[in-house]
Amino acid sequence: MQVRVENVRKEFDTFPALHDVSLDIRSGELIALLGPSGSGKTTLLRLIAGLEQPTIGKIFFGEDDASEKSIRERNVGFVFQHYALFRHMTVADNIGFGLKVRPNASRPPADEIRKRASRLLDLVQLSGLEKRYPAQLSGGQRQRVALARAMAIEPKVLLLDEPFGALDAQVRRELRRWLREIHEATGHTTVFVTHDQEEALELADRVVVMSQGRIEQVGTADEVYDEPNSPFVYGFIGDSSSLPVKIEDDQLWLADRPIGLSAAGAPSGPATLFFRPHDVELLDGCSGCLAGTVAASRRVAGTKRVELEIGGHRERVEIELPVDHPSAQKSRIAFRPRKWKVFPTAGA
Amino acid sequence: MTTASAQAGWRFKKPSVIPGFGLTLGFALVYLTLIILIPLSGLAWRSASLGWADFWAIAMDRRTLNALKISFGTALAAAAVNVVFGTIVAWVLVRYPFPGRRIVDAMVDLPFALPTAVAGIALTTLYAPKGWIGSLLVPLGIKVAYTPLGIVAALVFIGLPFVVRTVQPIIEEIDKEIEEAAATLGATRFQTISRVLFPGLAPAIVTGFALAFARGVGEYGSVIFIAGNLPNVTEIAPLLIIIRLEEFNYPAATAIAAIMLIISFVMLLVINLLQAWSRKRYG
Numbered sequence: 203m204q205v206r207v208e209n210v211r212k213e214f215d216t217f218p219a220l221h222d223v224s225l226d227i228r229s230g231e232l233i234a235l236l237g238p239s240g241s242g243k244t245t246l247l248r249l250i251a252g253l254e255q256p257t258i259g260k261i262f263f264g265e266d267d268a269s270e271k272s273i274r275e276r277n278v279g280f281v282f283q284h285y286a287l288f289r290h291m292t293v294a295d296n297i298g299f300g301l302k303v304r305p306n307a308s309r310p311p312a313d314e315i316r317k318r319a320s321r322l323l324d325l326v327q328l329s330g331l332e333k334r335y336p337a338q339l340s341g342g343q344r345q346r347v348a349l350a351r352a353m354a355i356e357p358k359v360l361l362l363d364e365p366f367g368a369l370d371a372q373v374r375r376e377l378r379r380w381l382r383e384i385h386e387a388t389g390h391t392t393v394f395v396t397h398d399q400e401e402a403l404e405l406a407d408r409v410v411v412m413s414q415g416r417i418e419q420v421g422t423a424d425e426v427y428d429e430p431n432s433p434f435v436y437g438f439i440g441d442s443s444s445l446p447v448k449i450e451d452d453q454l455w456l457a458d459r460p461i462g463l464s465a466a467g468a469p470s471g472p473a474t475l476f477f478r479p480h481d482v483e484l485l486d487g488c489s490g491c492l493a494g495t496v497a498a499s500r501r502v503a504g505t506k507r508v509e510l511e512i513g514g515h516r517e518r519v520e521i522e523l524p525v526d527h528p529s530a531q532k533s534r535i536a537f538r539p540r541k542w543k544v545f546p547t548a549g550a
Numbered sequence: 551m552t553t554a555s556a557q558a559g560w561r562f563k564k565p566s567v568i569p570g571f572g573l574t575l576g577f578a579l580v581y582l583t584l585i586i587l588i589p590l591s592g593l594a595w596r597s598a599s600l601g602w603a604d605f606w607a608i609a610m611d612r613r614t615l616n617a618l619k620i621s622f623g624t625a626l627a628a629a630a631v632n633v634v635f636g637t638i639v640a641w642v643l644v645r646y647p648f649p650g651r652r653i654v655d656a657m658v659d660l661p662f663a664l665p666t667a668v669a670g671i672a673l674t675t676l677y678a679p680k681g682w683i684g685s686l687l688v689p690l691g692i693k694v695a696y697t698p699l700g701i702v703a704a705l706v707f708i709g710l711p712f713v714v715r716t717v718q719p720i721i722e723e724i725d726k727e728i729e730e731a732a733a734t735l736g737a738t739r740f741q742t743i744s745r746v747l748f749p750g751l752a753p754a755i756v757t758g759f760a761l762a763f764a765r766g767v768g769e770y771g772s773v774i775f776i777a778g779n780l781p782n783v784t785e786i787a788p789l790l791i792i793i794r795l796e797e798f799n800y801p802a803a804t805a806i807a808a809i810m811l812i813i814s815f816v817m818l819l820v821i822n823l824l825q826a827w828s829r830k831r832y833g
Contacts (some may be wrong), residue, residue: 255732273733274629280734286727290749300735303745 203358203391204229205250210259211473212245214457215227219245221415223257227359227393232385234402235395237412238438243395244363245383246412247373250393251361252276257444279352279390283364285344287336293347294319294332296368300355325384349381353388363395366401378405403427411435434475435547443519445475445492445512447544454544457513462490465544472547477539479507484529488536496533501525510535551749593811595747596804608805612695614790615804621787622813623765624698628705631716632756632762635706636713643714644721657716659818661707677776696778704772709762753828760821767814807814 205227212220220242227233248254250261252273268276270394278391281390287296295302299321301310310318312330318469326346336344345365352360365381366374385392396402402409403423411418411426411434419426419435430436437444448455449470454463463475485491494510497518501507505522521537529535598607608614635717643655677684677694683696694700726745731741770788777784787810794803 251734253734273730273735274738277736278734280731281730282727284725284727286725286731288728288732288750299732299745300738303732303737303741351731352734448756510608540579549751 204262205359205391205393206244206262207250208260208262210246210249210256210261210263212242212249212254213257214349214375216297219415220249220256223415223417225410225417225420227391229391230303232382232407233390233394234409235393235412236402236409238307238397240414241487242415243397243410243412247361247363247512248394250359251278251280253280255458263409269336277355277358279355279357281345281348281365282466283361283367285336285346285348287344287351289336289457291321291335292332293328293334293339295323296336296347297351297354298462299351319350319353325353325387326350327380331453341369342377345369345377349384353390358391359389359419360392362392363484364395367396374401386544402441405436408483423483428541430476430543433474433476436543436545441479441520443478443479443521445517445519446547447473447475449473449544450548456492457515461492462538463542463544468510469546473544474547475539475542477542479520480505481540482521482537483540484523485536485538490498491538492519493534494534496535553626563821577600587589590811592805593804595748596800600805604801605805609809610801611786613629613785614787614806614809616782617787617790618813620698620701620769620783621810622758624701624705624761624786625769626701627765628709628766630758631702631706632713633759636710636758636762637751637755639710640714640718640721644718658711660711661709662711666708666771667775669707670772671702672708672817673700673772677703695776696780696784698784698815700776700778701773701784704776705762705766707764708769710774712753712761713758714766715755716761717751720754724750738780753825756825756828760818764814764818767810819829 207225207227208225210220211218212224221465223246225246233349235246237243245254250268253269256269261360269361274494276313288299292314293479298315301315301318304310320329320332323332326349328346328350331343336347339347345368349362349365349496366377368483369377378401396408403426407425408420408422409426410420413434419431421429426435426439428452430439433444436442445456446462448457449465449468449472451466451470452464452466453460454465454475455461465473473530492510492512494512496508498509499512504525506525506527507520507522509518511517511521521535523529596793600608638656643651643658647712649684672696675681677687677700679693679695681695687694690720692699694703728746728750729742732746737745768788770792773786777786779785779789780819787806791803791806794800794806
């Protein structure tokens with residue numbers, strides 16, 4: 203099922219949680235809403251589910267305007283961060299709940315419901331736990347029951363709100379791989395919310411990066427990592443270093459010296475240079491490059507992270523070098539970013 | 551109130567490392583003995599001095615039986631009414647922020663504080679055939695004051711806070727996500743309440759019922775004003791005890807008390823076991 207979010211704005215009282223958000227979700231896609239807390243990602247997910255109504259704008263499921271449908275009619279599977287299992291029901295009853303509350307005409311017979319519950323339990327690898335109560339399960343198991351319960355109603359769209367947020371790192375990694383497998387097996391259109399970029403990049407077909415109630419960028423993991431389209435995305439996804447620079451004559455300047463990077467076509471004026479600390483070329487001499495004094499250095503696994511003070515304003519940037527590189531011993535290091543991006547300073 | 555029975559067997563559970571187990575257990579036992587056990591065993595002692603045949607004769611006396619029937623019957627009816635309305639009151643107080651909620655919330659506790667005789671007199675004035683409410687009911691053929699219905703009304707008044715105060719915190723704890731989950735799964739509002747929320751509240755409702763019922767069985771002050779106290783019709787067991795005492799018929803008084811005690815104890819024990827069972831299951 204294709205989902206289309208059209209110019210949606212959502213205000214809580216007068217506080218705007220989402221500004222004019224539009225998003226196309228393709229059928230069968232696994233998509234991540236990624237952003238810091240307060241970016242509006244959970245609000246967007248709840249709007250798609252129908253748990254909130256948009257202040258302005260529409261949401262389409264296929265060709266149908268979902269804004270006119272209640273939560274019940276939307277037929278979405280929603281998995282909550284804290285599972286929201288019904289604790290007085292067994293695992294099997296939890297999973298079968300969505301089928302049991304259907305009107306008589308469309309409700310499957312009781313033993314069909316039971317069969318379907320145990321098939322879903324097989325799918326989420328919890329076979330044989332039908333008779334348990336949620337209190338008797340671990341966090342990871344509960345989350346899997348919650349997913350099975352959401353899938354039991356054969357939803358058009360599966361929505362997951364920070365599904366692994368409350369679990370420890372080991373279980374998270376395991377469930378992440380497992381969710382990918384389930385998605386491939388069932389082909390549900392799936393949207394999940396996360397603040398963990400590693401989770402988003404690893405799991406999703408496409409990542410929606412959000413900040414302050416706006417969508418910053420939508421793209422595959424490669425696109426948002428390699429081609430970030432805003433300073434926020436560059437800073438939020440992966441490690442990055444930034445440096446205030448100036449664009450003049452299609453060249454980047456740091457104070458009064460060109461740094462050997464050309465910015466053809468970019469408008470002149472103040473700007474910010476972004477690059478990845480690990481993606482730099484170390485140089486011996488320095489004519490047209492960046493050079494700085496080592497202010498601090500840390501050993502991180504196989505590499506060394508060096509903080510450099512650059513230029514008259516002693517701007518600090520971080521770069522990464524191999525531990526055995528000769529430059530690692532020096533007190534002054536010259537480098538040039540291999541891949542970089544420059545954004546004009548806002549308001550200039 | 552029921553942790554002990556949930557534990558298997560009679561073996562002492564190993565106390566925690568925090569000191570004070572011996573001291574607190576000792577204190578609890580001494581205290582319970584002084585306050586509850588000694589007076590109650592006195593009661594058993596006095597009624598035992600009666601001899602089995604006499605005891606049975608008093609127990610099977612028509613007036614005694616009717617008084618017991620009225621006491622337990624009205625207490626059960628009042629507790630049942632309170633369970634329904636108390637739960638609704640608790641729900642409204644938790645869920646809907648309306649102006650004056652704090653004041654209404656505080657008012658719920660008034661039956662705890664008010665001398666019960668005052669409540670009885672007030673209710674009688676209202677419900678008497680010439681009272682504000684009573685005069686409206688008379689044309690409908692409903693008589694409240696001086697009938698068992700009046701006793702139920704008084705006991706509903708007395709028991710309400712017990713249900714509200716036990717159910718309220720549990721409603722406060724209900725996670726909004728639970729209701730949202732039920733809605734996304736396609737449950738109607740009614741199905742959400744009856745299948746998801748209500749079973750979660752049931753243990754608290756049962757506790758509230760037990761407390762309101764126990765309070766109702768023992769209630770004296772408010773009832774004697776509104777009941778009319780006709781032997782065999784609106785005479786409650788506690789009143790009959792007082793009457794026997796005033797006749798200096800101590801054995802009869804203690805015998806009736808002992809019977810009330812046994813019935814109450816058995817009923818409360820059953821309710822407690824029911825709760826321990828449900829708690830063990832749903833954690």
